[in-house]
Amino acid sequence: MQSQVCLPEVTKKRMIQLLQLLKAWPDEKITSSDISQQTGWKPSLIRHDFWLLGTDFNGVSNGYYKDQLSEIISRQLGLQAESFTKNICIVGLGRLGAALLDQNTFPESEFQIKAGFDSNVYRVEILRSTFPLYPASEMQFVIKRENIKYAVLAVTDKDAQSMTDRLVKTGIQGIVNMTNVVLKVPKGIKVENLSIINALKLVI
Amino acid sequence: MQSQVCLPEVTKKRMIQLLQLLKAWPDEKITSSDISQQTGWKPSLIRHDFWLLGTDFNGVSNGYYKDQLSEIISRQLGLQAESFTKNICIVGLGRLGAALLDQNTFPESEFQIKAGFDSNVYRVEILRSTFPLYPASEMQFVIKRENIKYAVLAVTDKDAQSMTDRLVKTGIQGIVNMTNVVLKVPKGIKVENLSIINALKLVI
DNA sequence: TACTGTGAACCTATTCACAGCA
DNA sequence: TGCTGTGAATAGGTTCACAGTA
Numbered sequence: 001m002q003s004q005v006c007l008p009e010v011t012k013k014r015m016i017q018l019l020q021l022l023k024a025w026p027d028e029k030i031t032s033s034d035i036s037q038q039t040g041w042k043p044s045l046i047r048h049d050f051w052l053l054g055t056d057f058n059g060v061s062n063g064y065y066k067d068q069l070s071e072i073i074s075r076q077l078g079l080q081a082e083s084f085t086k087n088i089c090i091v092g093l094g095r096l097g098a099a100l101l102d103q104n105t106f107p108e109s110e111f112q113i114k115a116g117f118d119s120n121v122y123r124v125e126i127l128r129s130t131f132p133l134y135p136a137s138e139m140q141f142v143i144k145r146e147n148i149k150y151a152v153l154a155v156t157d158k159d160a161q162s163m164t165d166r167l168v169k170t171g172i173q174g175i176v177n178m179t180n181v182v183l184k185v186p187k188g189i190k191v192e193n194l195s196i197i198n199a200l201k202l203v204i
Numbered sequence: 205m206q207s208q209v210c211l212p213e214v215t216k217k218r219m220i221q222l223l224q225l226l227k228a229w230p231d232e233k234i235t236s237s238d239i240s241q242q243t244g245w246k247p248s249l250i251r252h253d254f255w256l257l258g259t260d261f262n263g264v265s266n267g268y269y270k271d272q273l274s275e276i277i278s279r280q281l282g283l284q285a286e287s288f289t290k291n292i293c294i295v296g297l298g299r300l301g302a303a304l305l306d307q308n309t310f311p312e313s314e315f316q317i318k319a320g321f322d323s324n325v326y327r328v329e330i331l332r333s334t335f336p337l338y339p340a341s342e343m344q345f346v347i348k349r350e351n352i353k354y355a356v357l358a359v360t361d362k363d364a365q366s367m368t369d370r371l372v373k374t375g376i377q378g379i380v381n382m383t384n385v386v387l388k389v390p391k392g393i394k395v396e397n398l399s400i401i402n403a404l405k406l407v408i
Numbered sequence: 409t410a411c412t413g414t415g416a417a418c419c420t421a422t423t424c425a426c427a428g429c430a
Numbered sequence: 431t432g433c434t435g436t437g438a439a440t441a442g443g444t445t446c447a448c449a450g451t452a
Contacts, residue, residue, distance in 0.1 A: 009406075010443070016405045017386045017397070024361075024385070031411065039386050043411095044445055051413060061411045061452045077405070084408055099303035100400070104360075111404055150407055152400060156308075157228075174407025176400055181228070182221045182243050192403035193221070196304070196356060196380055199396035200315055201220045201281070202213075203354055203378025204288055214421070235433065247433095248423055255435060265430045265433045 005054045005076060014041060014049055015073045022070045031063035079110070086111045087148045091136075091163055092155030093118040093127055096178060100152060101129040114146040119159070136163070143170040150174045157181050209258045209280060218245060218253055219277045226274045235267035283314070290315045291352045295340075295367055296359030297322040297331055300382060304356060305333040318350040323363070340367070347374040354378045361385050 007015075021038055022030065032043035032050075050057060050064075053076045057064050074080050088111050090100050099105070101116060118124050119136040127133055134142050142148070151172050155163050160181040167175060174190040177183055180197050211219075225242055226234070236247035236254075254261060254268075257280045261268050278284050292315050294301050303309070305320060322328050323340040331337055338346050346352070355376050359367050364385040371379060378394040381387055384401050 008443070012406060013402075016402050020361075020384050020399075020402070021386050033411085038388055040388075040391075042445065044447095045443090047412060048414085048444075051415095057412085060413075060450080061409095063411070078408060079405055088404065094308075095303040095306045096300075096309070099299040102299045104298075105300070106401065108401065111401065150404055152404075157224075174404075176403045176407060178400075180224050182225050184242055184244075187244075190407040192406050194398045194400065194403055195224075196382075196398065197310065197312065197315065198217075198220050198224070199380045199398055200292065200354055200356075200378075201283055202217060202396050203380060203394040204282060212421070237433085246423065248425095249421090251434065252422075252436085255437095261434085264428080264435080265431095267433070 005052065007052055007076070011049045011052055012077060014039075014046075015053070015077055016079075018046075019070060019073055019079075022066050025066050028066055029063040030066055030069065034063070081109065085147055085149045087114045087146055088150045088152060089113065089115040089117060089143065089146075089148045090152050090154060091117045091139075091167065092153060092159070093120075093123045093133065094154065094156065097152075097154035098123075098127055100154065101127065103130060111150075114148050115142050117142075136166070139166055140170050143167075143172065148172070150176070152176045152178065153183075154178045209256065211256055211280070215253045215256055216281060218243075218250075219257075219281055220283075222250075223274060223277055223283075226270050229270050232270055233267040234270055234273065238267070285313065289351055289353045291318045291350055292354045292356060293317065293319040293321060293347065293350075293352045294356050294358060295321045295343075295371065296357060296363070297324075297327045297337065298358065298360065301356075301358035302327075302331055304358065305331065307334060315354075318352050319346050321346075340370070343370055344374050347371075347376065352376070354380070356380045356382065357387075358382045 032046040035046050036043045055072050055076065057069065057072065078084055090097050090113060093116050106113060113131050115131060116129060116133040117136045117139050121135050124133040124135050151167050153160065153163060153175050157179050160179040160183060164183045164185060168185055168189060177191050177193050180195045183191050185191055236250040239250050240247045259276050261273065261276065282288060294304050294317060297320050310317060317335050319335060320333060320337040321340045321343050325339050328337045328339050355371050357364065357367060357379055361383050364383040364387060368387045368389060372389055372393060381395050381397050384399045387395050389395055
């Protein structure tokens with residue numbers, strides 16, 4: 001039940017994407033070269049990743065069972081429903097943040113939005129959602145009370161660092177950063193950068 | 205004027221983020237350890253990146269001039285306004301895609317949205333934006349005519365691959381993928397994955 | 409035969425160490 | 431002294447080669 005090896009970030013990233021692929025995979029079994037065809041990753045790399053996961057898939061000579069593979073990956077990444085608190089919040093309810101309030105953004109039970117925050121009280125009052133919205137001043141209190149562990153940051157660039165500082169103070173563990181700013185956070189807090197503009201510059 | 209060395213992706217990513225940091229930097233000069241403090245990257249790594257850029261900054265012993273640094277990075281990454289076609293389109297006008305229609309999402313002159321597409325004709329008709337929206341059936345035609353080179357994909361997961369295939373046929377060069385799906389594209393087409401759910405799993 | 413499991417070999421990225429400059 | 435520029439050293443990631451299995 002324990003294991004959960006320390007995996008390189010790159011491997012984690014691939015495994016998370018692979019989980020999505022497996023979800024849509026039509027057959028019962030899948031081979032490393034099937035995966036390679038879909039993703040472009042070399043078959044040997046995929047097998048090597050599985051090896052790093054440490055568990056023995058009984059996939060020898062025959063490909064892997066989709067369901068079993070999903071389950072093992074989820075477990076080794078600590079993604080199993082019961083193994084982590086999946087409460088999240090949205091910080092910044094401008095057009096982008098408000099779009100994330102949609103139920104369909106997080107259809108999977110893996111994550112559950114518990115709160116939305118904005119320093120503009122007007123937004124907090126007029127926006128509709130299936131969970132409560134609060135003024136940013138209540139962040140500290142609400143995040144503690146609701147046991148929120150992760151935040152999606154969707155504020156304007158100029159507010160990005162100050163909101164991050166406040167989030168950090170609440171004891172949040174990870175931030176998905178939709179702004180264009182490079183956030184300064186203490187060690188131990190994980191940040192994933194999802195700036196659309198920076199991504200566009202990268203595909204050039 | 206030419207140069208524009210072949211840089212590792214990781215270095216590009218850092219340099220693109222650094223450009224954002226420089227934009228907001230208050231002083232005229234900046235040192236590699238200033239940058240390190242803001243980003244967490246080791247000063248030696250930053251200097252090494254600059255070295256890979258190949259140009260001689262006259263930053264010896266004194267830090268770098270912010271403006272000069274920005275300019276050199278932009279040039280070496282081929283990000284200068286005149287050096288590439290920055291026309292983009294949004295594919296998928298659900299809540300997320302529609303949010304991107306906002307002027308403020310792409311305030312910089314670097315990218316210009318030329319079109320939005322959705323297979324749902326209703327959305328195309330009722331949404332308001334400063335540029336035209338089209339049914340997906342007109343993608344091929346419009347993308348050619350408007351000389352659109354990059355796309356932001358914001359459709360549902362189930363439409364992700366089919367829309368990608370259509371984009372690829374139009375000759376698009378890069379895709380920013382906001383879906384959770386691992387896209388299958390021919391070599392030479394760049395994809396950046398910006399799935400919020402996958403990012404959340406990664407910050408766990 | 410067609411696949412996986414595995415460690416070595418290779419390649420890529422980061423860090424170190426230090427010379428050189430203001 | 432405090433910084434950059436630079437190549438060498440190290441660490442990290444990917445690919446290869448092949449033994450082992452159904």
